[in-house]
Amino acid sequence: MYSVILHVTGGTYSLGNIPANASKSVQVAVTGESHIELSQAQGKRLILNVYLEPGYHSNISANVTTDSVLFVDQNYNINPL
DSSP states (O other): OOSEEEEETTEEEEEEOOOTTOOOOOOOOOSSSEEEEEEOTTSOOEEEEEEEOTTOEEEEEEEEOSSOEEEEEEEEEOSOO
């Protein structure tokens, strides 16, 4: 995937290029209720079916291809640290 950008309410985060079978991680901050979308050069926007809002602390893992979301897992603690 090329020129990947992660979108949440209140911000965007550049992940750059992600080779096949590779992973990237990023810490995000949302400004309101949000899900996650991934956009990429010359590709459609992928929606990750997760829920975030300010104060949530969450670990999210996803497996995606250039045109589909294969797997999403979210483990979260809604109590602020």
